[in-house]
């Protein structure tokens with residue numbers, strides 16, 4: 001296991017070089033969101049206050065039952081999943097062999113031959129599995145209806161693949177075939193001990209080139225018995241160093257009281273797990289970036305596109321790991337967050353009946369990795385059915401995406417007063433725009449805000465950038481969409497247009 005993981009470590013020299021580079025040369029705008037950081041105490045979620053954001057659901061026209069991939073659910077006053085989002089649950093991009101996300105998924109699965117591979121677990125999960133089983137506090141912002149698509153109070157569209165951690169650990173322990181039989185290479189791996197889960201996940205999120213309300217993640221879980229660790233340590237040789245020039249990995253993080261080890265773990269265990277995890281992830285990312293560079297060279301456009309990818313580790317916080325980290329890659333001049341990871345909270349393992357084991361876990365954003373691997377500049381393209389996109393890819397091949405001509409964008413501003421005494425959540429606005437404009441909404445940015453000194457009323461102005469990926473849009477068409485957006489903002493969000 002460790003030998004597979006240690007195929008290629010990243011050379012200390014490259015690390016050093018990048019540590020120097022990363023701080024000074026590059027402007028670091030972290031393309032990330034703090035979804036799984038602990039909630040600020042002031043952000044408590046109370047049922048009563050949720051009713052204001054309920055405005056998104058129009059009680060008269062909403063069905064009382066929802067159909068999701070063959071299951072029927074009763075709607076209630078938590079329901080906020082929209083038809084646009086429900087439509088996406090059946091798209092199955094991970095199962096279209098020529099789709100870049102499916103090609104990437106297979107590539108990663110191949111890198112982990114001794115893990116069980118899951119890629120067909122449906123996205124309707126319980127609130128318990130998505131949040132409670134992982135130790136999310138009751139007032140965690142991730143649970144709010146402004147961040148998460150709820151099917152009803154007890155069910156939601158999974159917001160991350162970690163939702164399956166406890167479930168799969170437990171199933172493996174108990175030999176629960178109903179879940180384990182979904183593993184593609186079940187016989188190759190001890191399924192309760194290490195597995196990968198690739199799946200679609202759903203979040204009410206911002207609109208820009210690297211965020212989409214439906215995206216895909218690859219979860220990795222790897223556990224060891226304490227006796228195993230001793231054995232592996234005794235047998236292990238020192239890590240090899242990588243000569244790859246595609247990625248320069250920088251890691252200046254340290255385990256401290258800010259990002260602490262758990263009291264259940266010895267220093268030695270943590271050191272082993274962290275090294276094992278980080279090497280596994282560095283290897284995977286270096287492999288992917290090396291393939292990306294090779295594809296660019298084949299395509300003959302290495303001169304004018306990025307062929308070096310600085311990678312950095314930063315501290316993070318998740319309710320289900322400690323210590324925790326994120327990895328970022330410099331892409332198109334900005335730091336792109338590609339994953340979160342950490343040492344699994346011991347409570348999850350003991351809840352699964354695995355008190356004798358310790359482990360690490362990661363969750364990669366597959367679109368973000370696919371953007372790097374295939375040179376795809378905008379996350380919306382993964383949903384395109386335009387043959388000019390789909391015909392560029394073939395099963396098992398890494399081709400660099402060749403842009404088709406960019407169509408002119410059409411920016412429109414909307415200025416409004418926030419509801420007085422009511423709530424306004426930016427993600428409600430994002431969702432509303434997506435619902436009406438679909439993928440014509442390329443980006444939405446807050447461009448101005450102020451509070452009137454006399455009335456105390458607050459105003460905001462957002463710029464909606466409309467742009468099609470495959471055709472020219474007409475002014476009439478966009479004006480008509482913009483008018484609908486404005487009208488629905490008044491009706492559903494309770495704002496006053498200026």
Ligand code: FA5
Pocket residue numbers: 035036159160161162203205206210211212213214215217219318321324337338339340341342361362363364365366367368
């Ligand atoms: C998580 O989802 C954790 N479950 C990851 C994890 C797993 C941590 C196991 C520890 C152990 P986060 O919210 O940071 O973490 O999302 C993980 C990755 O998903 C991000 O790094 C990013 O690559 C991707 N991602 C997040 N939001 C979006 C989005 N709206 N569109 C596309 N990709 C996204």
Ligand code: MG
Pocket residue numbers: 032033034035036326337339340
């Ligand atoms: Mg994150």
